[in-house]
Amino acid sequence: MNWADASAGWSWNPVTDLQQIWAFPFMVNAFRAGTVVAVLAAVMGWFMVLRRQSFAGHTLAVVSFPGAAFATLLGIGAGFGYFAFCVGGALVIAAIPRAGQGGSGQESALTGTVQAFLLACGFLFVALYKGFLGGVNSLLFGSFLGITTLQVAVLTIVAAAALGALTVIGRPLLFASVDENVATGRGVPVRALSVVFLVLLGTATAEASQITGTLLVFALLVMPAAAAQQLTARPALSLALSVLIALAVTWTGLIAAYYSPYPIGFYVTTFAFSVYVLARATRALNTAVGRHRFAGAGAGAGAGAVA
Amino acid sequence: MSTVKPVTRPGDPVRYRVPGQAAEPRFPVVSLRGAGVRVGDRTLWSGVELDVGAGEFVAVLGPNGVGKSTLVKMLLGILPPAAGEVRVLGEAPGRAGQRIGYLPQRRSFDASLRIRGIDIVRLGLDGDRWGVPLPVPARFSARRRAARDRIAEVVELVGASAYAHRPIGECSGGEQQRLLIAQALVRDPELLLLDEPLDSLDLSHQGAVAALIGRICREAGVSVVMVAHDVNPILPWLDRVVYIAEGGAVAGRPQEVITTETLSRLYGVPVEVLRTSDGRLVVVGQPEAPAVHTDRHAEGGKP
Ligand SMILES: Nc1ncnc2c1ncn2[C@@H]1O[C@H](COP(=O)(O)OP(=O)(O)OP(=O)(O)O)[C@@H](O)[C@H]1O
Ligand SMILES: [Mg+2]
Numbered sequence: 001m002n003w004a005d006a007s008a009g010w011s012w013n014p015v016t017d018l019q020q021i022w023a024f025p026f027m028v029n030a031f032r033a034g035t036v037v038a039v040l041a042a043v044m045g046w047f048m049v050l051r052r053q054s055f056a057g058h059t060l061a062v063v064s065f066p067g068a069a070f071a072t073l074l075g076i077g078a079g080f081g082y083f084a085f086c087v088g089g090a091l092v093i094a095a096i097p098r099a100g101q102g103g104s105g106q107e108s109a110l111t112g113t114v115q116a117f118l119l120a121c122g123f124l125f126v127a128l129y130k131g132f133l134g135g136v137n138s139l140l141f142g143s144f145l146g147i148t149t150l151q152v153a154v155l156t157i158v159a160a161a162a163l164g165a166l167t168v169i170g171r172p173l174l175f176a177s178v179d180e181n182v183a184t185g186r187g188v189p190v191r192a193l194s195v196v197f198l199v200l201l202g203t204a205t206a207e208a209s210q211i212t213g214t215l216l217v218f219a220l221l222v223m224p225a226a227a228a229q230q231l232t233a234r235p236a237l238s239l240a241l242s243v244l245i246a247l248a249v250t251w252t253g254l255i256a257a258y259y260s261p262y263p264i265g266f267y268v269t270t271f272a273f274s275v276y277v278l279a280r281a282t283r284a285l286n287t288a289v290g291r292h293r294f295a296g297a298g299a300g301a302g303a304g305a306v307a
Numbered sequence: 308m309s310t311v312k313p314v315t316r317p318g319d320p321v322r323y324r325v326p327g328q329a330a331e332p333r334f335p336v337v338s339l340r341g342a343g344v345r346v347g348d349r350t351l352w353s354g355v356e357l358d359v360g361a362g363e364f365v366a367v368l369g370p371n372g373v374g375k376s377t378l379v380k381m382l383l384g385i386l387p388p389a390a391g392e393v394r395v396l397g398e399a400p401g402r403a404g405q406r407i408g409y410l411p412q413r414r415s416f417d418a419s420l421r422i423r424g425i426d427i428v429r430l431g432l433d434g435d436r437w438g439v440p441l442p443v444p445a446r447f448s449a450r451r452r453a454a455r456d457r458i459a460e461v462v463e464l465v466g467a468s469a470y471a472h473r474p475i476g477e478c479s480g481g482e483q484q485r486l487l488i489a490q491a492l493v494r495d496p497e498l499l500l501l502d503e504p505l506d507s508l509d510l511s512h513q514g515a516v517a518a519l520i521g522r523i524c525r526e527a528g529v530s531v532v533m534v535a536h537d538v539n540p541i542l543p544w545l546d547r548v549v550y551i552a553e554g555g556a557v558a559g560r561p562q563e564v565i566t567t568e569t570l571s572r573l574y575g576v577p578v579e580v581l582r583t584s585d586g587r588l589v590v591v592g593q594p595e596a597p598a599v600h601t602d603r604h605a606e607g608g609k610p
Contacts, residue, residue, distance in 0.1 A: 050422075167439055175434030178422055181411040182490065185383040185500075186435045187404040229421040233474040236442060238421065 010259050021258055030144035032152045034250040037207045040159040041220035042246035043166060044204035046239050047197060049225040051177045054218075055108055056093050059115045060202050061217035063089035064209040066122030068139050073129045078139075079154060082206035089118075090202030094195040142213030142265030144254060155207055162203045169193055174235065211250070216265035220246050223272035227279035245275050334397060336361050336498050336530040337382060341391035344374060344381050351377055353390060355556045357549060361497075362528040364521065364544045366535050366561075369551035375534045376412050378551070379500050382532070383409060396497060403498075405435075408491035412502040412534070415483060420476040424467065424486040427475055428458050431490035461489040465519065480507040488516065492523065499523075501533040505540055513540045520544070538565065539587045565590065 011017055021027045048057050067085025068078040096110055126136055138145075166173075176183040176190045184190050208217045228241035253268035260267075335358040343353030351374030359365050367375050380386045381393065384401020396403035408431075416422075432454055433440075445451040462471045465485045470478050475486065484507055491499060504520065505513045521544030524531045535541060538548065538561060548565065549558045552573040557564055564570075565588050570578040579591040 050420075052417075168437055170439040171430075171433065172435055172437060175430045178416070178420065179427065179430060179434075179490075181414065182409055182431065183434065184385055185404055185407065185409040185411075187384075187401065188435045233421045233423045233426075235422060235426055 017255070021255065026145060026147065027254075027258060029147040029149060029152050030254055031251070033147045033155050034144070034211055034254055035247060036152070036155045036159045037211045038220060038224075038246035038250040039243055040162060040204045041208040041217075042224045042243040043163060043239065044201050045221035045246075046225040046228065046242045047166075047173060047177065048201055049222060049229060050174070051197070053198075053201070054222055055111065056090075056198065057201055057205060057221055058218065059093065059111050060086050060089050060205040061209060061214050061221070062115050063118050064206055064217075065139055065214040066118045066125060067206075068209070068214070069122045069125035069129070072135065073125045079151060079206075079210065082209050083158070083203070085118075086202035086206035086209075087199055088202075090198040091195075094198045137263070138213065140213045140215045141263040142211055142216055142268070144211065144257060144264045151210075155210070158203060159207060162200050165196065166200055169196060173197060211264070212268055213263070213265040216269050219265065219269035219272045220250065223269075223276050224249065227272075227276040230276070230279040230283045245272070249275060335359055335394070336363075336396055337532065338394045339391065340393075342381070342388050342393050343390035344377055344386065345389040346374075346377060346386075350389065352551055352553075352555055355391070355551075357556070357558055359498075359530050359532060359547075361530055362524060363546045364524045364531045364533070364541070366533050366538055366541055366545055366548045367551065368535060368538065368548055368565075369556075373551045373553065375551055376502050379409075379502050379532070379534060382500055383407065405494070406497045408494065408496035408499045408501075410487055410491045410499075410501045410504050413506050415480055415507075416475045416478075418476045421474050422476075424471040424473060424475045424478060424483075425458060425462065427486055428462060428471070428490045428493055429454070431493045432458060457493060458489075461493045462486070464492065465489045466515070481509065481512055484508060485512075485516070488519075495527075497529060499529055499531045499533075501531065503534050503536065505535065505537070517541045517544070542586070542588070561588075 011020075022031070045057070048054060063085050064082045067081035067083075069081070070085070071078050071081025092114070093111060172183065172188045173193050175186075176188050176193050180190055205217055205221065208220045212219050224245035225238075225242045227245055228238040231241055232238045249268050249271040252271050253264050256267040256271075257264035337357065337359040339355050339357040341353075342355045342357075344351050367378060369375055377386060381388055382395050382400055383404065384395075384399070388400075393400050396406055416427075440451070443451065445455050459468075462468055465488050467482065467485045467489055470482050471486060471489075475483060478486065484504065488501075488504060491501065499520070501520070505516060508516055517540040520531060520533070521541065523529050524544060533541065538545065542561065545561050547558060548561045549556055550564055550570070550573055555573075557569060557573055559569075565580055567578065567580045570580060570590065577592055581589040581591060583589060
């Protein structure tokens, strides 16, 4: 696991370091896959945070674990298991009325019950498949080793399809997410959009699980989006920031994991968490400075912002 | 008493024309014929006859939980009528959603929602369009410029310019309400369906917003159906009121409907309507808590 042995170590020269990392085909694939997954997860996560469907996202992430374990047990690729269970889970959540929204009450209790049961199933599948135990860690906490070119191709095609679908429904989805009643009145198919979005979220979760592991999916799904939304309230800008943050934490996470023996999920999560903390601090600072300036400039400041 | 036509009698539509508009016959913007509505297995009201002409200002009054918001939802096509015929802007409900401005009953945005007020207004303009806007600077796109100017115009109209660029969750309830009115107005609707728009506004803002809506109704000829609990702020602009009570409804001019006899008959309990020296109406003994009420009632929580 320790690739530091096979390499010259971190030289503080980014060019030589990257050249050295990319000399290994598996690292090139890891960067490709990480990039695809980061973009998809950041965009879907942005809508998920806005729609307050983090609980649904968490459920889908947990469900991907038994999916992967079951696929391994059957002897087919884990990727099939991720996609089948996540998209299936998304359809089940969509069928429970209002389970996605708010995550409160009876519906979320039901979602949580199913989630716990499936998690337990995952461990059963792992136990049934003896000798698989070493893989549990990477299923749960992520791994960047052994990503094949075929896998990268599949991740890219699925992500492109999901992002394409999101581009088509993007604006009505935003409308339905922030203002459900008015959107319904305008004839926006709110219910159908919610189902489509959950399926897209399931797809993003299935992809992200394959890099960060199922327990740390939120590192790419929630943290970049939450940090971006702290930094700006402009929808387009915060969506772009979310993608940038996700890319940054994925790349730095890959590099850090390459030079150290610890799992990639840990690094990606830690970096994303740091960005989130920084974003909150920046916003708190901005608010404080703004208040200070406002007190000085008087009421004119508010009108100035509009022009 | 004889001047008040109970709209619960089928086949006897009540039509009032706005003075000055009587000359040109217009087809009603909203027409209900023997309409009834059910939620769950409970009929809220039935046999309602109502016509709202172009440019008319109609208030919907009644106690909590009687089905006022449900009436608005039915006009939007969110809820199907259980009986009778309903036409909105000459079409079945839900078909003309593009030409309707809608303000739902008291909703406040989550304090953590990081979307600017102006984005909320913009969604009212083009939120139902598929696809995402290309990130072309407004300089190069006439359509974007037009959209930007229209949004700035309505935001200015409701006097929300000072806080339209703040995240909506950080705006006060009244500020949010104004931005939502701007959202309802942004597409130049022919019909405004406003569910308690004066709610959560202080007295002076109530007057200002009522005057704004009244002016839009009068000057732009927009029909307004407004759910309200207090007629006084809108009394100067009101053409008609619809009073909904358990089961049915009464429509007519305010001075005809909001009377001691009509309301007592409608509610089946003695109600007294008093008129203050400045023309304000005070309803005493109304089976409704006058000021404080909650948004949603538990099932069966009727007065
Ligand atoms: N989705 C629903 N399912 C079941 N009952 C509902 C639903 N929506 C509303 N109701 C019931 O229908 C009745 C009418 O509700 P509505 O919201 O139309 O009242 P309202 O006249 O607008 O009251 P308020 O003055 O408090 O706004 C209430 O008793 C309410 O409990
Ligand atoms: Mg209501």
